[in-house]
Amino acid sequence: xxxxxxxxxxxxxxxxxxxxxxxxxxxxxxxxxxxxxxxxxxxxxxxxxxxxxxxxxxxxxxxxxxxxxxxxxxxxxxxxxxxxxxxxxxxxxxxxxxxxxxxxxxxxxxxxxxxxxxxxxxxxxxxxxxxxxxxxxxxxxxxxxxxxxxxxxxxxxxxxxxxxxxxxxxxxxxxxxxxxxxxxxxxxxxxxxxxxxxxxxxxxxxxxxxxxxxxxxxxxxxxxxxxxxxxxxxxxxxxxxxxxxxxxxxxxxxxxxxxxxxxxxxxxxxxxxxxxxxxxxxxxxxxxxxxxxxxxxxxxxxxxxxxxxxxxxxxxxxxxxxxxxxxxxxxxxxxxxxxxxxxxxxxxxxxxxxxxxxxxxxxxxxxxxxxxxxxxxxxxxxx
Numbered sequence: 001x002x003x004x005x006x007x008x009x010x011x012x013x014x015x016x017x018x019x020x021x022x023x024x025x026x027x028x029x030x031x032x033x034x035x036x037x038x039x040x041x042x043x044x045x046x047x048x049x050x051x052x053x054x055x056x057x058x059x060x061x062x063x064x065x066x067x068x069x070x071x072x073x074x075x076x077x078x079x080x081x082x083x084x085x086x087x088x089x090x091x092x093x094x095x096x097x098x099x100x101x102x103x104x105x106x107x108x109x110x111x112x113x114x115x116x117x118x119x120x121x122x123x124x125x126x127x128x129x130x131x132x133x134x135x136x137x138x139x140x141x142x143x144x145x146x147x148x149x150x151x152x153x154x155x156x157x158x159x160x161x162x163x164x165x166x167x168x169x170x171x172x173x174x175x176x177x178x179x180x181x182x183x184x185x186x187x188x189x190x191x192x193x194x195x196x197x198x199x200x201x202x203x204x205x206x207x208x209x210x211x212x213x214x215x216x217x218x219x220x221x222x223x224x225x226x227x228x229x230x231x232x233x234x235x236x237x238x239x240x241x242x243x244x245x246x247x248x249x250x251x252x253x254x255x256x257x258x259x260x261x262x263x264x265x266x267x268x269x270x271x272x273x274x275x276x277x278x279x280x281x282x283x284x285x286x287x288x289x290x291x292x293x294x295x296x297x298x299x300x301x302x303x304x305x306x307x308x309x310x311x312x313x314x315x316x317x318x319x320x321x322x323x324x325x326x327x328x329x330x331x332x333x334x335x336x337x338x339x340x341x342x343x344x345x346x347x348x349x350x351x352x353x354x355x356x357x358x359x360x361x362x363x364x365x366x367x368x369x370x371x372x373x374x375x376x377x378x379x380x381x382x383x
Contacts, residue, residue, distance in 0.1 A: 035100075043129065062093050087256070114153060132287060166197075176212055
């Protein structure tokens with residue numbers, strides 16, 4: 001038994017080592033007129049990047065050269081289970097010794113660093129790698145200030161902003177004084193912000209500035225800025241970037257994974273309204289397709305408990321929208337089964353089985369087992 005355990009442990013080590021070996025790190029070099037040496041950036045690609053040649057990826061940029069040590073590991077863990085909750089992402093950070101930070105204007109009157117991101121860094125990444133146009137920028141302390149500067153001074157630079165414990169005291173980078181007017185003037189493009197901090201000794205000097213920024217966000221009245229605030233008052237300072245990244249990713253992609261509430265105004269308007277909402281998310285918020293299937297299913301399941309016949313109609317509409325998806329038949333069969341209409345359930349579950357041959361084995365087995373359960377119930381009822 002001991003040898004079996006040792007063998008299993010060694011196998012696990014080999015598997016883990018192979019998984020880690022799959023992470024791809026590359027570097028890009030960019031020339032800038034202010035520097036003699038090229039500016040070097042590290043690019044961390046998802047483990048299956050080279051295999052999924054038709055897939056495009058979210059881009060996350062963090063200005064700290066050491067941030068990849070936690071970002072890459074967290075991303076791998078949070079995306080390996082079907083990209084839930086973190087969509088697979090290309091992560092970019094500066095190499096140690098990269099002097100691009102010298103472009104940063106601490107007065108806030110000019111934005112040469114953001115100009116470099118806009119005109120050189122991001123176009124270079126987009127040209128070399130399969131990005132999908134959706135960008136996240138995260139930063140801790142002064143780098144968090146840069147994130148906020150991007151939001152108010154170049155709001156089209158990135159789609160999502162994670163600003164952790166930003167330096168704001170004494171109107172640093174003109175954030176506090178310029179934010180109220182600039183946030184009000186943001187256009188109707190959807191944008192995301194997570195502003196977070198703690199209350200430890202490294203932040204106590206600017207708690208009043210944090211309170212001012214929070215009040216500004218509360219008064220901004222911009223419906224298209226999806227902003228979130230978190231005071232991690234019971235956590236250590238160096239834990240804040242990790243905690244904020246997790247929270248930010250969960251909030252940012254929640255409407256992809258969780259869908260809208262079945263009792264929401266949109267859901268109550270019917271399937272067409274749900275589809276239209278997800279077309280808006282796909283077109284305006286994310287820039288890539290976001291499926292309405294989870295929200296349609298949730299609405300159907302909700303109605304099955306209250307108005308079974310109406311719930312079944314929802315799943316019929318789902319099937320009409322996605323006739324090639326085996327789960328459309330599976331969900332309709334399940335709806336019929338819940339209403340004790342076994343013949344109809346079996347009819348559609350058989351079609352689900354027929355269409356599942358190209359799915360992963362786990363899904364095939366699940367769909368087949370469901371059909372067997374329906375057939376067993378039918379046989380038991382006949383007896």
